[in-house]
């Protein structure tokens with residue numbers, strides 16, 4: 128039987144472990160609803176669509192494949208939902224991931240030898256925008272935005288001056304370690320003065336933005352928002368791009384087919400549309416709860432003697448909490464990988480870079496009191512070096528219930 132082969136048995140073991148036995152604090156992950164999973168596993172996942180507007184073998188072709196009369200409508204419907212949720216005039220759900228959406232942004236708005244400015248990966252920015260990665264392949268130069276480490280934010284005094292001086296083609300806000308919103312106005316004004324585009328990689332905070340929390344980048348003047356659809360947003364893994372500028376959207380549209388992708392994976396687009404319907408209905412409550420949970424988790428850990436950064440700023444305004452890895456090393460003798468492995472041995476899952484995320488546990492129905500329990504588990508494992516917390520975690524998870532989604536196929 129198919130279910131007895133190794134692939135099935137490993138996948139089922141994985142699902143049992145990650146879904147029912149482990150408590151996940153990775154800020155890059157989330158859980159999709161049954162409806163989203165049904166659409167992902169549907170026939171759409173077998174099919175092709177490709178809008179090319181091109182002449183192939185002497186014949187003008189708009190849509191390269193037959194059989195798409197429903198898929199075209201599904202894509203349009205999902206895009207309409209996305210535009211509504213984000214208050215955007217234009218959007219594409221085609222990018223296959225957040226990284227690809229970022230690459231399409233660079234492709235669309237920059238030309239060879241242009242300068243871009245982004246937050247340094249040493250200070251939580253996304254590595255993909257750094258020299259050595261995407262910009263190199265596209266012939267772009269990179270300057271890092273000045274950053275105030277004590278505030279864990281861009282230096283909004285100096286950054287506008289540097290933008291005016293260095294005249295980049297594109298400035299990118301957004302980061303992988305993101306706690307606080309950006310002051311977009313002074314950056315926008317500087318970009319206007321030198322005719323630069325302002326982009327925002329919202330991969331981490333897209334679900335908060337969908338829920339009307341964190342900040343409103345398009346309303347505040349960002350030209351193009353790109354991001355992953357599966358971190359705070361509880362969609363399938365993938366990417367999206369939204370903008371209010373028609374000229375920017377035209378550039379993006381011209382860099383899709385055959386430039387940065389071919390078949391856009393309609394099962395993912397349908398599933399993303401469904402996740403966005405969930406965000407439309409439940410997103411603001413969900414996003415507010417994530418932020419309350421993050422603050423409570425950080426405060427509770429700190430009270431229990433686990434070093435957490437940015438106490439002087441009430442720790443966080445996002446789904447993330449940053450651990451003080453230097454103090455964890457000196458006080459508990461653990462480097463970040465040892466910390467991750469120790470927690471995993473007791474069924475608590477974190478990443479190896481010192482971020483904790485409350486998004487998945489919030490989706491699983493956790494509130495502030497649950498954050499206190501999670502902080503207690505964490506502390507007993509790390510500080511008390513207690514064993515057998517695993518069983519308590521499994522019991523705790525039995526009371527968790529997927530929330531912020533519909534009961535049936537609405």
Ligand SMILES: Cc1ncc(COP(=O)(O)O)c(C=O)c1O
Nearest residue numbers: 224225226253302303328330355
């Ligand atoms: C800010 C940022 N942008 C882009 C990405 C890449 O996203 P994806 O995994 O969807 O390609 C990440 C990855 O975590 C990220 O943190």
